[in-house]
Amino acid sequence: MSADPFSNRKPETGAFFQRDRLWHPPVFTPGYKTSVLRSPQKALLSLDNTLSEITGPVFGHNMLGDLDNDLIHNFAKPGESAIGPRIIVYGRVLDERGKGVPGALLEFWQANAGGRYRHKKEGYVAALDPNFGGCGRTITDEDGNYAFRTIQPGPYPWPNGVNDWRPAHIHFSVFGHGFAQRLITQMYFEGDPMIWQCPIVKTIPDRAAVETLIAALDREATIPMDARAYKFDIVLRGRRSSLFENRLEGN
Amino acid sequence: MVQSLNRLKETPSQTAGPYVHIGMTPNFCDITGVYKEDLGATMVNDKTRGERITIRARVLDGTGTPLKDALIEIWQADADGLYNSPSEMRGAADPNFLGWGRKATDMDTGECVFETIKPGRVPFKDGRRMAPHISFWIVARGINIGLQTRMYFPEEEAANAEDPVLARIEHKVRVPTLIAERGADGAYVFDIHLQGEKETVFFDI
Numbered sequence: 530m531s532a533d534p535f536s537n538r539k540p541e542t543g544a545f546f547q548r549d550r551l552w553h554p555p556v557f558t559p560g561y562k563t564s565v566l567r568s569p570q571k572a573l574l575s576l577d578n579t580l581s582e583i584t585g586p587v588f589g590h591n592m593l594g595d596l597d598n599d600l601i602h603n604f605a606k607p608g609e610s611a612i613g614p615r616i617i618v619y620g621r622v623l624d625e626r627g628k629g630v631p632g633a634l635l636e637f638w639q640a641n642a643g644g645r646y647r648h649k650k651e652g653y654v655a656a657l658d659p660n661f662g663g664c665g666r667t668i669t670d671e672d673g674n675y676a677f678r679t680i681q682p683g684p685y686p687w688p689n690g691v692n693d694w695r696p697a698h699i700h701f702s703v704f705g706h707g708f709a710q711r712l713i714t715q716m717y718f719e720g721d722p723m724i725w726q727c728p729i730v731k732t733i734p735d736r737a738a739v740e741t742l743i744a745a746l747d748r749e750a751t752i753p754m755d756a757r758a759y760k761f762d763i764v765l766r767g768r769r770s771s772l773f774e775n776r777l778e779g780n
Numbered sequence: 781m782v783q784s785l786n787r788l789k790e791t792p793s794q795t796a797g798p799y800v801h802i803g804m805t806p807n808f809c810d811i812t813g814v815y816k817e818d819l820g821a822t823m824v825n826d827k828t829r830g831e832r833i834t835i836r837a838r839v840l841d842g843t844g845t846p847l848k849d850a851l852i853e854i855w856q857a858d859a860d861g862l863y864n865s866p867s868e869m870r871g872a873a874d875p876n877f878l879g880w881g882r883k884a885t886d887m888d889t890g891e892c893v894f895e896t897i898k899p900g901r902v903p904f905k906d907g908r909r910m911a912p913h914i915s916f917w918i919v920a921r922g923i924n925i926g927l928q929t930r931m932y933f934p935e936e937e938a939a940n941a942e943d944p945v946l947a948r949i950e951h952k953v954r955v956p957t958l959i960a961e962r963g964a965d966g967a968y969v970f971d972i973h974l975q976g977e978k979e980t981v982f983f984d985i
Contacts, residue, residue, distance in 0.1 A: 541867050548984065553793045554924035561795075563922030566842035567974050573984035576948060580902050581915050581930075582985050584865035585855060586880035594815070603814050625788050636819075638803025646799045648809055649887075650849070662814050663799075664806045700796065700803055706867060708855045709985060711917050711926055715794040729795060732924050738792045764788045 543768035544578035554732035582709035588634045600679035604662030611661035613642025613680030615756040621673040625767030629673025636666040636702040644685030696723035705765040793925035820882030827876040830859030830897030834967040842975035846890025850920035861900030904944045911939035928983045
């Protein structure tokens with residue numbers, strides 16, 4: 530190992546808890562049409578983790594640029610900023626045992642305040658914001674905390690049904706410490722009536738699971754005259770304790 | 781009532797969507813000036829130990845059409861079979877090789893290319909050696925939760941025959957879905973089929 534940011538911690542060598550596939554969306558969800566031809570039809574091969582899944586890449590804070598966690602400014606011309614409701618998104622990355630996950634790389638992307646993505650495949654008529662790129666990233670601290678600044682994205686129409694609209698959302702890509710923890714999800718906003726009519730949200734069968742994707746407005750974390758704040762915690766797979774597991778000689 | 785186990789539920793997955801590039805490979809989709817280089821675009825440098833290899837990968841849908849908006853990440857051991865990870869207890873991996881790479885599939889051809897090294901063998905839990913392999917993780921619009929699979933090497937017939945993971949595949953006719961082919965130019969060609977007769981074996985791991 531090299532450049533280990535957690536060298537004073539007990540090494541994490543246990544396998545991850547089995548993933549609860551009934552909590553996650555199934556692969557085949559006809560209400561979300563694109564899944565129909567992109568969903569495996571055969572049963573997954575279930576295996577306990579090997580070293581190839583217990584391990585995973587970790588990234589050091591030195592890879593981050595000063596504005597990586599500031600979407601209001603990281604694409605803007607000097608002295609300018611993105612248009613839209615200014616917000617802070619913050620929270621913790623935890624594992625299923627409730628422990629903070631330090632050194633977790635988070636990447637996020639989103640539409641601008643009008644609901645328009647900066648992408649050549651985007652077909653919505655809403656205007657591009659010349660000062661908004663839509664991407665950012667950060668790495669959690671020792672306790673698993675993270676925060677970034679952005680503008681609140683707008684809802685937008687998409688070609689699924691004739692008149693389907695996505696609720697405002699921010700995409701998250703999350704790395705833990707093992708490749709089997711790799712996760713992509715979307716964060717929604719408290720109080721948005723668009724959440725419950727969305728075919729992509731509805732791929733998740735359990736309402737309680739959807740509720741874990743809805744960030745809470747936090748007036749106490751709001752910065753006066755600057756930005757409102759939303760809290761979004763993320764939970765990654767936890768590891769089994771390896772205390773009583775047989776270990777290879779030399780391990 | 782009994783005591784609570786105090787466990788949390790894993791955050792549910794949602795699709796990466798069609799604009800995955802904005803967040804994960806922004807330079808690939810012409811959002812420049814935010815990050816110098818797309819993370820995971822370069823896997824090896826001059827000092828990386830091991831045999832250089834090229835992998836050309838595609839992801840095909842149920843009609844056999846390559847996905848032009850997929851994103852693939854790979855994770856592998858170094859040439860000696862060590863992972864560059866704090867969870868690797870057997871020794872220090874090659875400091876010039878992270879072992880992780882990421883590519884978006886081409887918006888016209890659906891192909892992506894990884895320039896890496898051939899990994900060494902890694903032990904299974906019981907000490908038997910697994911055949912050289914690379915872990916794949918695939919996300920895209922229409923994929924609700926990232927798909928996990930592995931690529932093995934066609935010239936490793938003996939090692940593949942004793943690999944404990946390949947041995948777990950009940951229908952032997954499906955084993956070749958995890959073994960790359962060798963192109964005329966020497967590159968490994970790995971087609972991942974999401975559906976159909978040639979559907980790739982995906983793992984719940």
